[in-house]
Amino acid sequence: MPRRTATMLASTLMLIALLCAGVFIKVPYSEMSPGPTVNTLDDHDGQPVLQISGRRTYPTTGHLNMTTVRVTSADYNMNLVEAVYGWLAHDTKVVPHDTLYPDGKTEQQSTQENAEEFSQSQESAKVAALKELGIPxxxxxxxxxxxxxxxxxxKLHAGDVIKAVDGSAVKVPEDVAKLVTKHKPGERVVFTIVPAKEQAAAEKAHKTATETQNVTITTTKSHDTARERAIVGISAATDHTFPFTIDIKLADVGGPSAGLMFALGIYDKLTPGSLTGGKFVAGTGTIDDDGQVGPIGGVEMKTVGARSKGAQYFLTPKDNCAAAAEDTPEGLTLVKVNTIDDALNALKDIRTGKTADLPKCTAKG
Structure with missing residues (x-):
């Protein structure tokens, strides 16, 4: 056999051996890729994404698309070949497994957490949009x-309304922990509550629940800190009653990152005219009750997914701008936003053609 042929054969066999080895070598990584993008102003799976009743709504045009990221499951074992391919590919991102599933979190636990965050983001989106419109x-x-x-x-149950702790009025969820931790473990703390059943009945009758109960609980020591900290074993949150019905219908989506786009979609449907002026705008970002926009994960995948569907502009949380600007898809303008007001101002510039005034993302943020 000629030396050249033998060398080529040996090289080919070596490559095959390396590829086979790569298939069987497992690595502690996961993969992210662009997920579906859905227009919050339109239908999805045969029904409107945003359904509003009890209040006048207006026709909308254009797109206000929320974006998603696909990730490999918690129990998926990536091999070396897949990891290398993912690192080289433009539309995927390989990250350490613990980044997506920290502390050994299971697929079920991750799904449950994402569902809870998605539900909370919907509530905050409704509140932020209505506050912006001056609706109580x-x-x-x-x-x-x-x-x-x-x-x-x-003694306490999910849905109980916490009016006070030790006689001090509770206005925000953080007040509860502050008041409880004034005690030492083993001391008693008094919660003034409206039981969940009574609150639900009052809401159904469109009334305000006025009768309260005092519940005394003996605190215990928290095990999550080095110092002694008194706890009773609850978490507190904010609940809301809206003056009309707003339903968000979108299955198989989790996490908090659609909050901004839901809020803008609600605002658009409740106001005359079109926020986008018929343009294709996509975006991402968490939102709180006061309209503050927060960063999300996987922004690079979301911009790719948005542009592939035709987006011209992408509303980007301020703290995600630098990462998104590292590899911006051609034809997509990244618009920096930090609040719902920023987003509304940007949309005004987009629909009026004043795109030179847009606050654009750069590699510096």
Whole structure:
């Protein structure tokens, strides 16, 4: 056999051996890729994404698309060949497995957490949009969860409204922990509540629940800190009552990152004219009740997914701008936003053609 042929054969066999080895070598990585992008102003799976009743709505045009990211499952074992391919590909991103599933989080736990975050983001989007429109929203602090085996189990229940702790009025969820931790473990703390059932009945009758109960709980020591900290074993959250019905219908989506786009979609449907002027705008970002926009993960995948569907502009959280600008898809303008007001101002520039005035993302942020 000629030396050249033998060398080529040996090289080919070596390459095959390396590829085979790469297939069987597992690496602790996961993959992210562009997921579906959905127009919040339109239908999805045969029904409107945003359904509003009890209030006048207006026709909309253009796109206000929320964007998503696909990730490999928690139990997926990536091999070396897949990891190398993902690192080289433009439309995928390979990240350490623990980035997506920290502390050994299971697929079920991750799905549940994402569902809870998605539900909360919908509530905050509704509140932010209505506040921007000057429409009053009633809010109060509730018991969100009760830890099994904790001092509060059987005494407080999810949905109970927390009016006060030790006689001090509770206005935001953070007040609860502040007031409880004034105690030492083993001391008693008094919660003034409206039971969840009574609150639900009052809401159904469009009334305000006025009768309260005092519940005394003996605190215990937290095990998540080095210093002694008194707890009762609950988490608190904010609940709202809206003056009309706003339903967000979007299955198989999780996480908080669609909050901004939901808020803008609600605002658009409740106001005359078109926010986009018929343009294709996509975006991402968490939103809180006060309209502050927060960063999200996987922004590079979301910009790719948005542009592939035809987006011209991408509303980008301020803290994601630098990462998004590293590899911006051709034809897509990244618009920096930090609040819902920023987004509304940017949309005004887009629909009026004043795109030179847009606050654009750069590699510096």
């Amino acid at each position: 929203v009633k809010s109060w602090v509730i018991v969100s969860t009760v830890l099994k085996g904790s001092p509060a189990e059987g």
